[in-house]
Amino acid sequence: MTQTRPGLAAVLFDMDGTLVDSERLWDVALRELAAEYGGSLSDAARVAMVGSDATTSMRILHADLGQQWRPLGPSQEWIAARMAQLFRTGLVWRPGALGLLSAVRAAGLPAALVTSTARPLVEVALETLGRENFDVVVAGDEVRSPKPDPEPYRLAASLLGVPIERCVAIEDSRAGVTSALAAGAAVLGVPSEVPLDPVEGLHLLETLTGVDLTLLGNLLSGVDAAR
Known part of the structure; x- marks a missing residue:
């Protein structure tokens, strides 16, 4: 078993684009809805x-x-219904994500799912992710101010009963990175659909493959994880 560093209290996982390759499914549904409305979604809007x-x-x-x-x-109802169909049949793990999540659970380390996706869709996704893998789930419709506001990550740490400063958040999006950094977590960025700009406090990797608890613990000590 990989040994966790003493300072690492919990791991906070984003969902879409981080644990599962679902951004491509959102792309399908959003472009279908735009077509339903007689238009087409621009790439800039999709990135935003x-x-x-x-x-x-x-x-x-x-x-x-x-x-x-x-x-x-x-529009929200249309997207929710279409995404539920796509989530049931099309969710696949991002490289290295299942292995890291399994290592976190095997070590007995608390884990939270912190997502901008609304609870009904999260419940569908948990059929793939495994409800037992998360001690806490914070969905996008369960906070007053979603990402990029720090509230989702602060709430996750509070529900876990751990200091946010001893948590590592794993994110793929600019909004998520902004949220986690503002909350006070150490942040590992693994971009999927949209590149992430280097910012202070963000540690960037191309994939979660090979990431272990020692590497996550090093982030709390300011050791650069980039490779």
């Missing part, structure tokens, strides 16, 4: 949605189509 909650994403989509007059509710 990565890591955002459903309300923000629908606002971006409506503005991109020049249809700001549309109510958000029906």
